[in-house]
Amino acid sequence: MILKWPGGKKWLLKKVDDLIPDKINNYIEPFIGGGSFFFALAAHQTSLSASISQGTICDTNNKLIKFYRCLKKSPKKLFEESMALINQHSEEYYYEIRDEFNQDLAPHKFIYLNRTCFNGVYRENNSGAFNVPVGRRKQIAFPTKEYFLECSKSLKNFNLECCDFSEALSKAKKGDFIYLDPPYVDRTYESKTYKTFRKYNAKEFSIKDLERMVEVCNQLKGKCSILISNFSVDLVKDYFKKKDGWHFRETEKTTFISGKAKGRTKVKEAIIYNKI
Structure with a gap:
């Protein structure tokens, strides 16, 4: 994977091989994040003949989209500039680069911080500044130049846009394949009303955002193949009912966001999809 990112979905591909259309017009992913599902599918890491060659990938994180645009246009330069930072890495240097990045948003600093921060977490404060502390690993795992070129x-043939998911989905046409991996419901919320969501950016994904997403998906389910992932909780099941044309599959996965092994637990995830 090119970036370490909370909730990466490379593992999901093997679970949904049978749900990916054999023929895909455009591929649309409005919550691209670390892009592990996209890059795995683009590299044909599936047992089916399905492939994606054009479409739109989006996120509301402008720093992330700026990074992908740079990766698309100048992968070799991005790799070399990133490695120059990696080779100078130290705790003091990390915080120096973090301060610089929050001013200039340079893509090579973005991936340097991503690969050297605590547990690969991306998090912003309420002002939108990246605030994750330095990681403690002695060995820094970093992608090869060849992988940068492969991702580029x-x-x-993909449009890279910083926008709300609704704007990305407004361009969906018949035969498109849409994968939605929105911020997950906070399954630990004690009142069980699920009004909070996992938050990593300054702007929080809310229950109203989820409802907007459900509404758009219901409008598109007759012409597009749609795949959605989230925690397997009652709220999610209530929004995507079988009577409305949605199908539900449950799988179990170990979480890796916690920095300690005892904090990494198995959780049930939902795979929601339509059939057209």
Whole structure:
């Protein structure tokens, strides 16, 4: 994977091989995040003949989209500039680069921080500044130049947009394949009303945002193949009912966001999809 990111979905591909259309017009992913599902699918890491070659990927995180645009246009330069930072890495240097990044948003600083911060977490304060502390790993795992070039090739015919998911989905047409991996419901919320969501950016994804997403998906389910992931909780099940044309599959996965092994637990995830 090019970026370490909370909730990466490369593992999901093997679970949904049978749900990916054999023929895809455009691929649309409005919550791209670390892009692990997209890059795996683009690299044909599936047992089916399905492939994606064009479409739109989006996120509301402008720093993330700026990074992907740079990766698409100048992968070799991005790799070299990133490695120059990696080779100078230290705790003091990390915080120096973090301060600089929050001013200039440079893509090579973005991936340097992503690969050297605590547990690969991306988090912003209420002012939108990246505020994750330095990681403690002695060895820094970093993608090869060849992988940078491979990812750049995968992005070649894709529009990269910083926008709300509704704007991305407004362009969906018949035969498109849509994958939605929105911020997850906070399954630990004690009142069980699920009014809070996992928050990593300054702007929180709310229950109203989820309701907007459900509404748009219901409008598109007759012409597009749609795949959605979230926690397997009652709220999610209530929004995507079988009588409305939605199908539900449950799988179990170990969470890796916690920095300690005892904090990494198995959780049930929902795979929601339609059939057209």
